[in-house]
Amino acid sequence: MRGMKKVATGFVPVIAVSRKAPKPLQRQIYDAYRTAIIRRSLRGGQQIPSTRSLASELGISRIPVLNAYAQLLAEGYFESRAGAGTFVSTALPDRHGSGASELQQSREMSSGPRLISRRAAALRSYAPQPWIYTRGAFSLGQVAFDHFPLRVWSNLVARHSRIIHPSAFLYSDPRGTRDFRETIATYLRTARGVNCEADQIIVVSGSQQAIDISARALLDPGSQVWLEEPGYRLTSDVLSLAGCQLIPVPVDDEGLNVAEGIRLCDSARAAYVTPSHQLPLGATMSASRRLQLLDWAQLSGAWIIEDDYDSEYRYGNMPIASLQGLDHNSRVIYIGTFSKTLFPSLRLGYMVLPPDLVERFLTVRRAMDIYPPYLHQAVLTDFIRQGHFSRHVRRARRIYMERRSKLVDALRKQFGPELPILGAEAGMHLVVMLPKECRDVELAKKAAAEKLWLWPLSLSYLSKNVRQGLILGFGSVTDAEIPSAVRRLKALIETM
Amino acid sequence: MRGMKKVATGFVPVIAVSRKAPKPLQRQIYDAYRTAIIRRSLRGGQQIPSTRSLASELGISRIPVLNAYAQLLAEGYFESRAGAGTFVSTALPDRHGSGASELQQSREMSSGPRLISRRAAALRSYAPQPWIYTRGAFSLGQVAFDHFPLRVWSNLVARHSRIIHPSAFLYSDPRGTRDFRETIATYLRTARGVNCEADQIIVVSGSQQAIDISARALLDPGSQVWLEEPGYRLTSDVLSLAGCQLIPVPVDDEGLNVAEGIRLCDSARAAYVTPSHQLPLGATMSASRRLQLLDWAQLSGAWIIEDDYDSEYRYGNMPIASLQGLDHNSRVIYIGTFSKTLFPSLRLGYMVLPPDLVERFLTVRRAMDIYPPYLHQAVLTDFIRQGHFSRHVRRARRIYMERRSKLVDALRKQFGPELPILGAEAGMHLVVMLPKECRDVELAKKAAAEKLWLWPLSLSYLSKNVRQGLILGFGSVTDAEIPSAVRRLKALIETM
Numbered sequence: 001m002r003g004m005k006k007v008a009t010g011f012v013p014v015i016a017v018s019r020k021a022p023k024p025l026q027r028q029i030y031d032a033y034r035t036a037i038i039r040r041s042l043r044g045g046q047q048i049p050s051t052r053s054l055a056s057e058l059g060i061s062r063i064p065v066l067n068a069y070a071q072l073l074a075e076g077y078f079e080s081r082a083g084a085g086t087f088v089s090t091a092l093p094d095r096h097g098s099g100a101s102e103l104q105q106s107r108e109m110s111s112g113p114r115l116i117s118r119r120a121a122a123l124r125s126y127a128p129q130p131w132i133y134t135r136g137a138f139s140l141g142q143v144a145f146d147h148f149p150l151r152v153w154s155n156l157v158a159r160h161s162r163i164i165h166p167s168a169f170l171y172s173d174p175r176g177t178r179d180f181r182e183t184i185a186t187y188l189r190t191a192r193g194v195n196c197e198a199d200q201i202i203v204v205s206g207s208q209q210a211i212d213i214s215a216r217a218l219l220d221p222g223s224q225v226w227l228e229e230p231g232y233r234l235t236s237d238v239l240s241l242a243g244c245q246l247i248p249v250p251v252d253d254e255g256l257n258v259a260e261g262i263r264l265c266d267s268a269r270a271a272y273v274t275p276s277h278q279l280p281l282g283a284t285m286s287a288s289r290r291l292q293l294l295d296w297a298q299l300s301g302a303w304i305i306e307d308d309y310d311s312e313y314r315y316g317n318m319p320i321a322s323l324q325g326l327d328h329n330s331r332v333i334y335i336g337t338f339s340k341t342l343f344p345s346l347r348l349g350y351m352v353l354p355p356d357l358v359e360r361f362l363t364v365r366r367a368m369d370i371y372p373p374y375l376h377q378a379v380l381t382d383f384i385r386q387g388h389f390s391r392h393v394r395r396a397r398r399i400y401m402e403r404r405s406k407l408v409d410a411l412r413k414q415f416g417p418e419l420p421i422l423g424a425e426a427g428m429h430l431v432v433m434l435p436k437e438c439r440d441v442e443l444a445k446k447a448a449a450e451k452l453w454l455w456p457l458s459l460s461y462l463s464k465n466v467r468q469g470l471i472l473g474f475g476s477v478t479d480a481e482i483p484s485a486v487r488r489l490k491a492l493i494e495t496m
Numbered sequence: 497m498r499g500m501k502k503v504a505t506g507f508v509p510v511i512a513v514s515r516k517a518p519k520p521l522q523r524q525i526y527d528a529y530r531t532a533i534i535r536r537s538l539r540g541g542q543q544i545p546s547t548r549s550l551a552s553e554l555g556i557s558r559i560p561v562l563n564a565y566a567q568l569l570a571e572g573y574f575e576s577r578a579g580a581g582t583f584v585s586t587a588l589p590d591r592h593g594s595g596a597s598e599l600q601q602s603r604e605m606s607s608g609p610r611l612i613s614r615r616a617a618a619l620r621s622y623a624p625q626p627w628i629y630t631r632g633a634f635s636l637g638q639v640a641f642d643h644f645p646l647r648v649w650s651n652l653v654a655r656h657s658r659i660i661h662p663s664a665f666l667y668s669d670p671r672g673t674r675d676f677r678e679t680i681a682t683y684l685r686t687a688r689g690v691n692c693e694a695d696q697i698i699v700v701s702g703s704q705q706a707i708d709i710s711a712r713a714l715l716d717p718g719s720q721v722w723l724e725e726p727g728y729r730l731t732s733d734v735l736s737l738a739g740c741q742l743i744p745v746p747v748d749d750e751g752l753n754v755a756e757g758i759r760l761c762d763s764a765r766a767a768y769v770t771p772s773h774q775l776p777l778g779a780t781m782s783a784s785r786r787l788q789l790l791d792w793a794q795l796s797g798a799w800i801i802e803d804d805y806d807s808e809y810r811y812g813n814m815p816i817a818s819l820q821g822l823d824h825n826s827r828v829i830y831i832g833t834f835s836k837t838l839f840p841s842l843r844l845g846y847m848v849l850p851p852d853l854v855e856r857f858l859t860v861r862r863a864m865d866i867y868p869p870y871l872h873q874a875v876l877t878d879f880i881r882q883g884h885f886s887r888h889v890r891r892a893r894r895i896y897m898e899r900r901s902k903l904v905d906a907l908r909k910q911f912g913p914e915l916p917i918l919g920a921e922a923g924m925h926l927v928v929m930l931p932k933e934c935r936d937v938e939l940a941k942k943a944a945a946e947k948l949w950l951w952p953l954s955l956s957y958l959s960k961n962v963r964q965g966l967i968l969g970f971g972s973v974t975d976a977e978i979p980s981a982v983r984r985l986k987a988l989i990e991t992m
Contacts, residue, residue: 010886011686014817041685113797116856120713126859133668145665158654169641169839172629189537190507209865217616237863301609321510343665345870363622367733369705374841390506
C-alpha cells in the first residue's frame with residue numbers, strides 16, 4: 001500500500017442545492033463540481049460518490065444528479081472506470097504544479113501583520129537537522145526494532161483491538177487505566193526502587209510530555225530551573241516554552257554539581273536531572289550528590305524532576321535505585337518512558353507524583369489533552385504481567401551491551417587509547433570528545449552527506465562554554481556495521 | 497483478565513551486593529529482600545526471579561542466592577508454588593491497610609512549603625463530577641461504540657501491528673505520517689470545504705491538544721481571547737493555563753455575536769469558535785457572522801481558532817463548509833477530531849495551519865510531546881482510503897438522527913411543546929432550558945444518584961449571568977432506553 005497513489009473514497013462534497021434557487025438542481029450540481037475541480041478542492045483520481053449516495057445525501061431525486069454527472073463526464077471533468085466508479089479526471093492539467101494552490105499563494109500575500117507568541121518566536125528553529133529521524137550508525141535514541149518480540153506483541157494488540165468494552169472506547173480516567181498503573185507501580189517499586197502506589201501515577205505520551213506537565217503544574221513564568229550542562233536540548237525547549245529561566249549547572253563524573261548550582265542560583269524553583277545516566281555525558285550521580293540535591297530541595301522548597309529515561313540498560317553489576325526512592329520529603333517528580341525499553345512510536349511513558357500534587361497535575365493534564373489513548377495501555381499491561389517485558393529488556397540489554405563493546409573496541413582500534421570515551425556504562429549511546437579545533441557540527445554535516453549520523457555534543461550546551469564531541473547512538477546499528485562505520489568516521493575526521 | 501489479581505513477574509529487584517562488604521553475600525541478599533518486603537517495595541503474591549536469573553543479574557554464583565532464598569522461605573517471607581515459582585508470601589500482615597505506606601504518610605507530614613504554579617493553582621478543581629466518564633442516558637460526548645465496525649477496524653489494527661517497518665517504530669516527523677496527512681487533506685477539502693495541503697496539517701491527540709498548541713504558539717500571557725458564552729469549559733481551562741485573559745462573548749441563534757465581541761474587546765488576539773455546531777447551545781454560525789468575524793480578524797490582526805468537532809453529524813440537508821474555506825487571509829487555525837466520528841480513546845485529531853505558521857507550530861509541538869504515536873495513523877489511513885470511514889459516518893449519522901428524534905419526541909411528550917429545545921440539528925447532544933428556579937447542578941447531582949446523567953448548562957458559563965438547563969448527550973444511549981429515561985427526568989424535575 002505504501003507509496004501507492006490511492007485516494008480517499010466516498011466523501012460527499014460540500015454542495016448546497018436548493019429547489020428555490022433560480023438555477024435548476026442539475027445545473028447547481030454541475031457548477032459545484034466544476035468549481036471544486038477548478039479550485040482543486042477535488043483532485044485528479046479522487047473518487048466521486050455514486051449518484052445514489054449523492055441524491056440521498058442532498059435529499060433530492062436521482063435524475064438531476066445523473067444529468068449533472070453525464071455532463072461532467074462528457075466535458076472531461078469526470079472519468080468513469082469500469083467496475084470501480086466515477087473519478088475526477090486525471091487528464092486535467094495540474095496548473096499549479098505539485099504544491100500550493102493559486103488561492104493559497106494569494107492568501108499569503110494579502111495577510112497583514114501576523115503576530116505569534118514571544119515564547120514560540122524565541123524557540124530555536126525546528127528545521128530538522130540531517131542526523132535526526134535517521135537510523136543505523138550512529139543515530140541517537142533509536143532502538144533495535146528488528147529484535148522486538150513482534151509476534152507476542154502484535155497478538156496482544158490484535159486481541160485487545162477486538163474487545164468491545166466501554167472503557168476501550170469512551171472518555172475515562174485522565175491518569176490512564178488502573179490496571180496499567182498498578183502494573184507500572186509494581187515494576188517501579190521492584191526494579192527501580194521507586195516508592196509509589198498506582199494512584200500517584202499518570203500515564204503520559206513520554207518523558208517530554210511529563211516534563212511539560214510538570215513545568216506547567218509547578219513553575220511560573222520567570223521561575224528559575226537548574227538544568228544539567230551539557231544536557232538534553234528538548235528539556236530546555238519545553239521549559240523555555242513554559243516561560244522558565246534556565247540555569248545551566250555543570251555536570252562532572254558524579255553528575256550535576258549541586259554546590260555549583262547553589263552558588264549560581266540557590267533560589268531555583270526546580271532542578272531537572274538524569275541521575276541514572278546523565279544525558280548526554282553518561283555519568284551516574286553519586287550517592288553524596290543525590291543526598292545533597294535532596295537536602296537542597298527540602299531546605300529551599302524546590303522540586304526535583306528525575307528523568308529516568310534509559311536506566312534499564314546498565315552494563316555494570318550494580319543496579320542503581322532511583323533518586324525518588326531516597327527522598328523522604330516528597331520533593332521528586334519521577335519520570336520514565338517506554339520509548340527506550342520498547343519503541344518510541346508507541347508514545348507511552350509515566351510520571352510518579354508526590355501524593356499531595358496528584359490532583360493539580362491531573363487538572364493540568366486534563367486541560368492539555370484530556371487523557372491518554374487506550375489500546376496500548378491494555379496491551380502493555382498484559383505484556384508486562386505475562387513476563388514478556390522483563391525478558392525483552394534482558395535480551396535487549398545483551399544486544400546493546402554487545403553493540404557497545406563492538407563500538408568501544410572499534411573506536412579504540414581506530415583512534416587509540418587516548419580517545420576520551422564517556423558514558424558507556426549504561427544506555428544506548430556514548431560520547432567521544434573531539435579536539436577543540438575539530439568542529440562537531442561541521443563534522444556531523446559532512447558525515448550526514450555520507451549517511452553517517454553523528455550528534456554534535458556542542459549542541460547540548462546552553463552556555464557558550466561548549467566542548468566539541470560526538471554523541472554516538474548504538475541502538476539501531478548492527479554489530480556488523482560498526483567497524484566499517486567507525487573507519488568512515490576516522491577517515492572523515494582526518495579530512496577536517 | 498480484567499479485575500483478576502495478577503502481578504508483574506520477573507523484575508529483578510534493586511539489590512546491591514558486594515564481595516568486599518563485611519557481610520557475606522547470602523546475608524546481603526537476605527537483608528535486601530527482607531527490607532523490601534517490610535517496606536512494601538515487594539508485595540504479597542508478587543513473583544520473585546529465579547535463583548538463576550538473580551545470580552546472573554548480580555554476576556555472582558548461585559549458591560548464596562539459593563541459601564538466602566531457603567532462609568526467606570523458612571521464615572515465611574517467601575512462599576513457593578509448585579510449577580509456578582517463588583513468590584512474596586501472601587500470609588504476611590498488610591500492616592498499612594490497602595492504601596498509602598507508613599513511609600509515605602510520614603513523608604507528607606515532613607514536607608515543608610510546597611509551591612505550585614499560580615496558573616495550576618487557579619484552575620477549577622479536577623474532582624470529577626458524577627456525570628462525567630459515564631455512558632447511557634444522557635452522557636455527553638460519548639459515542640455509540642456498540643455500532644462501531646469493529647471487525648474491519650481490528651483486522652486493520654492487527655495487520656499494521658505485524659509490520660516491521662522502521663517508521664512503525666522509530667522517531668519520525670512531528671507532523672505525523674505523510675500518508676495520513678494526505679488522506680486527511682483530501683477528506684477536508686472534499687467534505688468540509690477546507691482549503692489545505694498535507695503540509696499544513698499536524699496530527700494531534702484531539703481538539704484539546706490542538707487548542708493547547710495554538711495557544712502556546714500564538715498567544716502570550718495576558719493575551720485576550722474571545723470565547724463563546726456559554727462555551728466549552730475545557731477550552732477556557734487550556735487558555736487559562738496558557739495565561740490568556742478570557743473574554744466571554746455571548747452567542748445567539750446565529751452563533752458568536754461578533755459586534756458584541758468588538759464592543760467588549762476589539763483588540764483581542766484570537767477568537768475561539770465552534771461555527772458548525774456551537775458547543776453547547778448548538779447554533780450554526782450564519783454566513784454574515786462568519787464574514788464579520790473574518791473581517792475583524794483581518795483588520796485587527798487576530799487569529800481565529802475554528803473547532804469543527806462534530807460537523808459530520810448534520811441532520812438537515814445542507815452541508816455547511818468550514819469557516820476556514822471562506823478565509824482569504826490565512827487567519828484561521830482549523831481543528832478537527834476523530835473522537836466523535838470514531839471514538840475518543842483513539843486520541844487522534846488534526847489541525848490545519850496557515851502555511852506561514854507551520855514551522856513555529858511544529859517547534860512548539862516538538863517541545864510539548866515530540867510526535868504522535870504511529871499505529872492508529874496507519875490504521876486510519878487505510879480505514880479512510882478503503883471507504884470504511886465514510887460508510888461508518890453515514891451509518892452513525894442515521895443512528896444518532898434516530899436517537900435524536902426519539903429524544904425530542906419523548907421530551908415533547910413529557911414536557912409539552914413549550915419546553916425550549918436547542919441545537920438538535922446536528923451532533924450528539926441537545927440542550928433543554930429549565931425555569932430559573934430549577935437549579936441544574938442540584939438536579940444533575942440528584943439524577944446522578946439514580947444513574948441518570950445530566951450535564952448542567954450553567955457550568956458552561958464564565959460570567960455570572962448563567963442560564964439553567966441540561967445538555968443531554970444521545971451518543972451512547974439506545975433508542976429503547978430513551979422514553980423511560982425521559983420519564984425519570986420528568987419525575988425528578990417535579991420533585992425539585
